[in-house]
Amino acid sequence: VPTEASAGVGRWSETPERELIEAARQGDNSAFDELVCRHMRRAFVLAHRLLGQKEDAEDLVQDAFVAAIKNIDRFDTRRHFGPWMMRIVFNRAMNLRKSRARRRTEQIPETVAMNGASPLEAAERSELRDLLRRALQKLPERRRWIVEMFEVDGFSGPEIAAILEMPEGTVRWELHQARATLRSVLESTTRRST
Amino acid sequence: VKDESMERDPELGPLLAKVSGEAPVEDVDWEQLRRRIDGSTAILILSARKARRRMRAFIGTAMAASVALLFMVTRSGDVGSREGALGANPTIEEILASDVSDDELRALLAGGGDVEALLLLAASENEL
Numbered sequence: 077v078p079t080e081a082s083a084g085v086g087r088w089s090e091t092p093e094r095e096l097i098e099a100a101r102q103g104d105n106s107a108f109d110e111l112v113c114r115h116m117r118r119a120f121v122l123a124h125r126l127l128g129q130k131e132d133a134e135d136l137v138q139d140a141f142v143a144a145i146k147n148i149d150r151f152d153t154r155r156h157f158g159p160w161m162m163r164i165v166f167n168r169a170m171n172l173r174k175s176r177a178r179r180r181t182e183q184i185p186e187t188v189a190m191n192g193a194s195p196l197e198a199a200e201r202s203e204l205r206d207l208l209r210r211a212l213q214k215l216p217e218r219r220r221w222i223v224e225m226f227e228v229d230g231f232s233g234p235e236i237a238a239i240l241e242m243p244e245g246t247v248r249w250e251l252h253q254a255r256a257t258l259r260s261v262l263e264s265t266t267r268r269s270t
Numbered sequence: 271v272k273d274e275s276m277e278r279d280p281e282l283g284p285l286l287a288k289v290s291g292e293a294p295v296e297d298v299d300w301e302q303l304r305r306r307i308d309g310s311t312a313i314l315i316l317s318a319r320k321a322r323r324r325m326r327a328f329i330g331t332a333m334a335a336s337v338a339l340l341f342m343v344t345r346s347g348d349v350g351s352r353e354g355a356l357g358a359n360p361t362i363e364e365i366l367a368s369d370v371s372d373d374e375l376r377a378l379l380a381g382g383g384d385v386e387a388l389l390l391l392a393a394s395e396n397e398l
Contacts, residue, residue, distance in 0.1 A: 103319020116304065121293040133293070138306050141310070227287075229292075229293065258286070259282065
């Protein structure tokens with residue numbers, strides 16, 4: 077999972093975000109660039125999760141940072157910049173999805189990793205993935221996002237709660253429900269294979 | 271549900287990654303994306319900087335004007351009260367004879383309107 081570790085190494089690299097935001101407000105390009113470096117990867121991961129395509133996700137990240145600088149004066153520096161930024165990404169992704177009125181296209185790997193597996197094992201894994209895929213698609217959209225963002229993209233519970241603007245308890249509940257559904261698929265497949 | 275583990279599921283996570291796909295972070299040209307973002311935001315940051323400078327200049331001018339106005343109002347009040355004691359149009363002699371401080375004297379002379387007499391007085395002081 078991309079983290080802030082890849083952020084810039086310039087004069088701002090050790091600077092707290094609050095100071096970066098204040099400097100950006102005063103018109104310092106390099107301070108905002110540092111914020112971009114710290115957050116663009118996670119913004120991309122989220123955008124890709126919601127849009128499903130790399131180019132769309134890149135455009136959305138750019139668009140979201142433009143929106144962020146336009147609204148930087150409204151940002152409450154007592155809060156963290158990351159969740160605010162991710163919320164912008166989320167809102168713009170939702171707007172894009174609505175305006176294009178298209179279904180999310182998921183990039184699903186066509187090939188099944190079969191390294192070291194027998195044809196029977198590979199077939200079982202393939203079947204398992206197929207079942208999981210179907211189970212995922214049956215989940216309510218937000219529940220699916222929550223489990224994917226948590227298990228695959230590495231977002232924490234509080235981060236997801238901030239992005240989706242829902243209580244952490246609700247996120248926990250949705251995660252619980254999604255896991256229960258998906259684990260039942262795993263268990264049924266395991267029982268059949270034994 | 272309160273006890274729901276908020277740790278990644280070691281079995282479910284990798285399977286889901288294969289099924290739903292991970293973001294292709296390795297395929298992104300991060301430097302190029304960063305430059306694109308910087309290019310889009312630079313003009314906005316620059317215009318914000320200019321707006322702030324204009325605002326600062328305006329505030330400075332407004333404050334200076336306020337101080338000047340306050341000073342003028344205060345001074346005219348002083349002159350008015352002194353004029354009340356000495357009459358509407360005191361002569362230089364009346365002002366000099368009155369028991370006033372140096373500041374009050376300056377204020378009275380400045381508001382007195384008898385410019386020629388003042389100039390004569392200043393010239394005579396210089397000759398001394």
